[in-house]
Amino acid sequence: MRAKKSKMSDLKELIQNKFNNEPFSGNGALQALSQQGIQLFKELGIPTVKHEEWKYTRISAVLNKDFSYAAETTAVSKADVDAFRLPGYETANELVFVNGIYHAELSTIRSSADELVVLPLSEAVKGEYKSIIDNNLGHSASYHTDGINAMNNAFAYQGLFMAVKKNKAVKHPLYCYYINDARAVSVLSQPRTLMHVGVNAEVYLVEEEITLGASDSFINRISEIVVEENANVHIYKIQNEDSHSSCVKTTHVRQLGVSKVNSVTLTLNGGVIRNNLNFILEAPGCESNMYGLYCVKGETHVDNHTIVDNMMPHSLSNELYKGIIDENATGVFNGKIFVRKDAQKTNAYQSNKNILLSDTAGINTKPQLEIFADDVKCSHGCTIGRLDEEPLFYLKARGIGDKEAKALLLHAFAGEILEKIELEPIRAYADAIISERLGFEI
Amino acid sequence: MGNFQIFKFSNYMLSIKNLQARIEEKEILKGINLDIKPGEVHAIMGPNGSGKSTLASVLAGRSDYEVTGGEVEFNGKDLLEMSPEDRSREGLFLAFQYPVEIPGVSTTNFIKTAVNEIRKYRGEEPMDAVEFLKRMKEKMKLVEIDQSLLSRSLNEGFSGGEKKRNEIFQMAMLEPSMSILDETDSGLDIDALRIVAEGVNKLRNGKRSFLVITHYQRLLEYIVPDYVHVLYKGRIVKSGGKELALELEEKGYDFIKEELGESVEA
Numbered sequence: 001m002r003a004k005k006s007k008m009s010d011l012k013e014l015i016q017n018k019f020n021n022e023p024f025s026g027n028g029a030l031q032a033l034s035q036q037g038i039q040l041f042k043e044l045g046i047p048t049v050k051h052e053e054w055k056y057t058r059i060s061a062v063l064n065k066d067f068s069y070a071a072e073t074t075a076v077s078k079a080d081v082d083a084f085r086l087p088g089y090e091t092a093n094e095l096v097f098v099n100g101i102y103h104a105e106l107s108t109i110r111s112s113a114d115e116l117v118v119l120p121l122s123e124a125v126k127g128e129y130k131s132i133i134d135n136n137l138g139h140s141a142s143y144h145t146d147g148i149n150a151m152n153n154a155f156a157y158q159g160l161f162m163a164v165k166k167n168k169a170v171k172h173p174l175y176c177y178y179i180n181d182a183r184a185v186s187v188l189s190q191p192r193t194l195m196h197v198g199v200n201a202e203v204y205l206v207e208e209e210i211t212l213g214a215s216d217s218f219i220n221r222i223s224e225i226v227v228e229e230n231a232n233v234h235i236y237k238i239q240n241e242d243s244h245s246s247c248v249k250t251t252h253v254r255q256l257g258v259s260k261v262n263s264v265t266l267t268l269n270g271g272v273i274r275n276n277l278n279f280i281l282e283a284p285g286c287e288s289n290m291y292g293l294y295c296v297k298g299e300t301h302v303d304n305h306t307i308v309d310n311m312m313p314h315s316l317s318n319e320l321y322k323g324i325i326d327e328n329a330t331g332v333f334n335g336k337i338f339v340r341k342d343a344q345k346t347n348a349y350q351s352n353k354n355i356l357l358s359d360t361a362g363i364n365t366k367p368q369l370e371i372f373a374d375d376v377k378c379s380h381g382c383t384i385g386r387l388d389e390e391p392l393f394y395l396k397a398r399g400i401g402d403k404e405a406k407a408l409l410l411h412a413f414a415g416e417i418l419e420k421i422e423l424e425p426i427r428a429y430a431d432a433i434i435s436e437r438l439g440f441e442i
Numbered sequence: 443m444g445n446f447q448i449f450k451f452s453n454y455m456l457s458i459k460n461l462q463a464r465i466e467e468k469e470i471l472k473g474i475n476l477d478i479k480p481g482e483v484h485a486i487m488g489p490n491g492s493g494k495s496t497l498a499s500v501l502a503g504r505s506d507y508e509v510t511g512g513e514v515e516f517n518g519k520d521l522l523e524m525s526p527e528d529r530s531r532e533g534l535f536l537a538f539q540y541p542v543e544i545p546g547v548s549t550t551n552f553i554k555t556a557v558n559e560i561r562k563y564r565g566e567e568p569m570d571a572v573e574f575l576k577r578m579k580e581k582m583k584l585v586e587i588d589q590s591l592l593s594r595s596l597n598e599g600f601s602g603g604e605k606k607r608n609e610i611f612q613m614a615m616l617e618p619s620m621s622i623l624d625e626t627d628s629g630l631d632i633d634a635l636r637i638v639a640e641g642v643n644k645l646r647n648g649k650r651s652f653l654v655i656t657h658y659q660r661l662l663e664y665i666v667p668d669y670v671h672v673l674y675k676g677r678i679v680k681s682g683g684k685e686l687a688l689e690l691e692e693k694g695y696d697f698i699k700e701e702l703g704e705s706v707e708a
Contacts, residue, residue: 034458389505394542397502398556399530399610408555412546412595 012062013150014188018069022158030125030157033138044147051146055227056332056364057303058111059148060156062246062272063251065216067188070099076212081106084177084210086238088425092175092206095160099181100189100219102160104299116203117163119266121194124161125375131159132196132310136226140252143278143307148248152190152222166198173423174206180245199257202232206426209270219247229257229283236421237275239267240433242248243299246271252278258285264420265321266430267294267302268437271276272298274303281343284312291322293417295434296329303332310343317347322417323354323408326359333365335380341372350380355387357411363406407440414438447654454515455480455620455651458499461512463500470496470677472698473512478620482646485687486655488673489695494655495539497673498624501653502536503529516620531557531563535618537609539625544596549608551641552596553615560616581614585641603634610641621645622653627661639664659691 019038024031046063047054076098085094093116096106102120109118117124125133138153164170180187197203205225211217227233237253247270253261265275279288294302308317323331333352352362367380387409395405415435421427435441454477461474470493478484483582488494500507501514503526514521516534524532544552558568561693567698568578582589585607597605627635642652642665654665662670662684670686671678674695679702680686690698 109560253667391542391544392447392546393526394538395552395556396526396550397530397536397538399560400525401527401554401559404527404555404559405527408547408552409544412544 002428011067012042012045014067014069015154018357019154024122024157026122026125026157028125028130029134029137030121033141033153033156036138036141036226037150037156040150040152044145044150047146047148048427053144053146053305053334057272057274057301059248059274061271062218065186067216067218068185069188070115070181070185075183076103076106076179080179080212083178084208085398086175086206086208087425087429088173089175091172093170093172095174095176096177097160097176097191099179099187100191102159103165111170115165115168115170116174117161117165119161121159121161121192122157122350129161129163129196129424132163132226133194135391136196136224136254137194139280140222140250140256140278143252144250144276148220149222149250150165152192152220155190156192156222159194161194162195164195164197164201164203167200168198169202170204176205176207177382178207178209178212178219180217180218180219182211184189184215186216188218188220189194191219193223193359195223195225197225197227197231197233199228199412200230201228204234204236204423206236206238206423209236209241209245209247209249211241212246217241217245219249221247222250222252224252225254225263227253227255227257227259229259231259233259233261234422235261235263236423236424236426237263238264238430239270239273241270243269246273248274248276250275250276250278252280253288255283255286257283259283262289262420262422263291264417265292266417266431267292267296268430269296269298270300270302272301274305276305278309279317280309280311280313281317282311284314286312286315288315288317289320289420290317290321291417291420293323293363293414294321294331295324295414295437297326297437298329300329301331302329303334305332305334307336307338308348309338309340310346310348311340312342313344313346315343315346317349319350319436320402320417321352321361322413323352324414325354325355325356325363328358328360330361331363331380333363334368335366336368337370337378337380339369339373339378344373344375346373346376346378348376348378352382353413354382354384355410356384403439407438410438411435411440413430450564453480454478455476455482455517456653457515459513459550461497461500461514462510463496464510465496465507470507470676471500474676474678476678478651478653480619480651481646481655482669483646483652483665483667485652485667485670486673486678487657487659487687487690490657492673493676494657494673495624498536498539498655499620501622502534503525526577527559528563530616530618531560533619535616535621537606537613537621537623537626540627541597541605541609543600545598547596549592549594549596553612555579556612557615577615580619581611581646584614584644586637588598593635601631605671606630606634606638607641609637614641614645619649619651620651622655625654625657626654627656627658635661636664658708659687662687674702
């Protein structure tokens with residue numbers, strides 16, 4: 001207990017020292033968020049299991065290690081990046097973050113500047129994007145009152161700004177690699193991005209965390225995305241790391257105009273993985289689709305916390321999260337839906353389905369609906385169980401063995417989420433990992 | 443191979459002796475005796491609740507049922523000792539009364555997996571893609587099933603008739619030596635019934651055997667059986683030729699009850 005305390009104070013010191021050593025020289029929204037972040041972090045610290053939103057995820061145990069919070073390191077080479085580039089990279093924009101900081105030399109931007117703008121936040125705030133940044137950066141803070149969110153805010157000024165220009169459908173998807181270089185020391189990093197998707201624009205975003213080396217890695221990442229009218233955004237997140245890599249990812253989407261956003265969150269392996277996904281539907285008629293698949297084993301712990309905040313009428317949100325949990329792995333699903341007073345005629349659906357493959361696998365699932373409007377359609381449900389006997393018997397009655405029959409059914413269970421990925425190379429990549437995991441071959 | 447039970451040589455495809463089975467605490471099969479030779483078509487008729495579907499399920503190896511007595515020999519082997527998948531690999535086929543919908547598993551992939559699992563069991567190489575497609579096309583014609591149906595998820599959103607035709611299609615693809623049709627006619631209109639029956643008839647080759655379970659005589663106008671058995675309260679109480687089916691149709695099951703009133707305990 002004493003050791004733990006000293007480690008936690010180490011982390012506080014680490015954050016404070018970094019904050020003192022890398023001061024932000026500007027002012028305005030970036031400065032305000034940074035100050036507010038460090039203050040709140042000092043007050044709140046790292047959440048314990050007493051914090052309602054962290055009840056089932058002991059994040060303090062993850063952070064109870066000797067992390068170094070390094071500045072960007074140049075030790076990562078092109079060859080390092082080559083080792084994990086995702087399929088389809090030949091036609092993708094590749095954005096490489098090293099220890100939390102955008103690394104321009106390792107990145108490849110294929111889209112022209114009249115489609116896609118990529119700038120450090122600290123530069124972008126000085127020009128035409130100032131008001132976008134002022135109005136949106138840190139918007140997620142009001143949905144996450146905890147030290148984890150606050151400690152990223154403290155360094156938000158080191159983040160990256162991206163803009164998809166209005167009327168542009170960006171042909172090259174954005175592949176974002178968040179690399180922690182843990183070859184020499186354990187690394188903590190805090191990537192931060194703000195993306196603005198203009199009117200009538202469309203963009204595909206693929207995000208993956210990567211740890212180099214065998215030391216511990218922790219990524220505390222916040223991506224805020226602002227979606228304007230008639231825009232289409234596709235967000236695919238993949239987590240497939242070793243057990244010494246943990247992370248908290250927060251994707252916070254504001255739909256400011258009638259627009260459509262699809263999100264697929266895949267968790268395939270890792271230490272402790274927390275995925276926060278927020279959809280704030282601020283215009284009438286928005287559509288938000290949230291899909292998730294966690295297929296985990298070993299000691300992996302995966303926690304999906306989602307929020308849909310319906311503020312205006314006639315919106316549709318559709319949420320389906322599925323889990324296949326094996327060995328000692330554990331999962332958490334917490335899905336909150338708010339329907340505000342003005343959000344009449346909202347349709348909000350939520351479903352969480354889990355298959356436990358071992359006696360020691362576990363899941364805590366909790367749907368939460370808070371409805372303040374009286375003319376809405378909302379549904380939620382969750383299932384936890386084993387594979388159904390009927391389909392299993394049907395397959396066996398056709399000569400398919402127990403192992404193969406189970407693999408076939410589990411693959412089909414996962415397939416419902418995988419097919420939501422519209423980038424074929426990414427879908428196939430994820431499918432191959434999952435098929436191998438489940439012993440499925442066709 | 444710990445079981446050295448030796449069966450007497452017989453020329454039966456399927457030989458059922460005094461088979462008894464229950465589900466939970468309820469006795470359903472109370473001593474079934476039935477012998478089927480290669481090439482024969484047997485029909486089992488009976489009122490609801492007589493144990494028809496239980497017999498089909500027990501033969502296919504559904505685990506909900508507990509066999510409490512008797513033996514079943516299939517091609518000289520002890521059927522009841524085998525797992526459901528091994529029964530299928532040995533050449534037993536059950537056309538389900540209620541085919542299961544399996545979202546996310548395409549019918550084609552499913553059948554390919556089944557065909558190759560059975561081949562593997564027999565020590566054969568997987569079927570090559572060309573041969574597989576050729577056989578698919580041939581058998582699709584047999585049951586008038588469309589390619590678009592087969593690329594969809596297994597039975598998902600299929601009509602009742604499509605599901606039953608899919609069962610017969612699978613039967614044709616797997617070429618079993620012993621097929622059990624569990625109320626394949628239920629829920630079929632006359633056209634679908636005709637297609638299903640013709641599919642079955644084309645598979646008859648003097649070697650393959652069929653056990654056709656049905657409530658109505660109608661199906662047996664199309665699939666003409668060699669023998670008809672009446673199942674009542676878990677026992678075969680009457681056997682005869684195909685004319686027995688007509689008699690049942692005419693007089694209803696009550697005539698069986700009357701005829702056997704004293705000999706069948708309530």
